Amino acid sequence: MIFNFLNKIDESFGITEVKAHCDVPCGVYDPIPCQIAGMTVARMMDTITELEAHEVKDHNGTRDLHYQNKITRMVNEKERSAELVKHEIRVIWGDFYKEPQFKSFPELHNLVHEIMLLASKCKQNVDVQASRDLVTKLNRFSEIFWEIKGIASHTIKYHCKPNLDVVFPKF
Amino acid sequence: MIKIVKIKGHSMSPEYSSGDYLFLKVSFFRKKIKRNMKVVFNHPYYGLMVKRIVSINCNGKSILVEGIHSDSVSTEAMGVIPIDSIVGVPFWHVRQRS
Numbered sequence: 001m002i003f004n005f006l007n008k009i010d011e012s013f014g015i016t017e018v019k020a021h022c023d024v025p026c027g028v029y030d031p032i033p034c035q036i037a038g039m040t041v042a043r044m045m046d047t048i049t050e051l052e053a054h055e056v057k058d059h060n061g062t063r064d065l066h067y068q069n070k071i072t073r074m075v076n077e078k079e080r081s082a083e084l085v086k087h088e089i090r091v092i093w094g095d096f097y098k099e100p101q102f103k104s105f106p107e108l109h110n111l112v113h114e115i116m117l118l119a120s121k122c123k124q125n126v127d128v129q130a131s132r133d134l135v136t137k138l139n140r141f142s143e144i145f146w147e148i149k150g151i152a153s154h155t156i157k158y159h160c161k162p163n164l165d166v167v168f169p170k171f
Numbered sequence: 172m173i174k175i176v177k178i179k180g181h182s183m184s185p186e187y188s189s190g191d192y193l194f195l196k197v198s199f200f201r202k203k204i205k206r207n208m209k210v211v212f213n214h215p216y217y218g219l220m221v222k223r224i225v226s227i228n229c230n231g232k233s234i235l236v237e238g239i240h241s242d243s244v245s246t247e248a249m250g251v252i253p254i255d256s257i258v259g260v261p262f263w264h265v266r267q268r269s
Contacts, residue, residue: 002265003192003265003266003267006175006177006192006265009175010177015175015176015177015192016174016175016176016177016219017176017177017178017179017219018176018177018178018179018193018211018219018220018221019179019180019217019218019219019220019221020178020179020180020181020182020183020184020187020189020220020221020222020238020240020243021180021182021217021220021238021243021244095241096185096240096241097185098185098186098239100186100239101185148185149185150188150266150267
């Protein structure tokens with residue numbers, strides 16, 4: 001209400017602008033890419049596990065070239081996505097958050113460290129639970145991000161398999 | 172005395188966003204200035220700016236400032252800011268989505 005009132009004054013009379021000047025066009029920070037990467041890791045865990053089970057059950061575990069090609073591609077995508085999670089989180093944590101946000105959310109440093117460890121665990125292993133834990137931690141990271149931005153968020157089921165809960169902003 | 176200003180730019184984000192309004196105290200504030208306070212000041216090159224105080228020089232007559240965002244104009248680029256060029260200090264922040 002106050003903001004709208006000030007906006008009306010600004011439109012009618014013009015309020016003096018103060019520059020919060022940047023050297024370069026400001027970075028766009030958003031946790032959604034790392035959440036999607038996290039869900040890709042979760043999906044790859046499932047497909048790798050399913051492919052292996054199918055191989056053992058229906059192909060006597062021969063693991064031919066066709067199988068090796070598929071599994072290599074899945075592992076490669078899991079590796080790439082987990083690394084993307086680490087990169088995106090590191091940028092938001094290092095460049096976007098500052099002292100006031102760390103004071104408001106003292107859990108942030110520990111949360112980021114847990115995400116790093118879980119992403120590494122997902123790279124090193126075929127561990128379905130680790131991928132779910134990673135997505136959960138990324139959701140908490142996202143929740144904090146949107147709270148800091150003053151934008152309401154909510155939890156929804158993501159539309160792609162494995163249809164995990166995801167925290168997105170309410171635009 | 173108070174003054175209302177509108178923020179343009181993102182160097183103070185996430186604390187202040189572009190489009191937010193600040194209510195400034197424009198008198199009787201100079202003796203209360205301390206490190207980490209946000210101040211609005213006139214810069215000879217950049218014009219009217221809002222930044223955070225990094226340090227107050229020994230003689231108490233000038234300050235060094237910084238933005239909160241990593242892309243902000245650097246402290247070195249803004250140089251030493253004379254205390255007299257400070258226009259006011261924010262005491263109320265009105266966010267766009269408040």
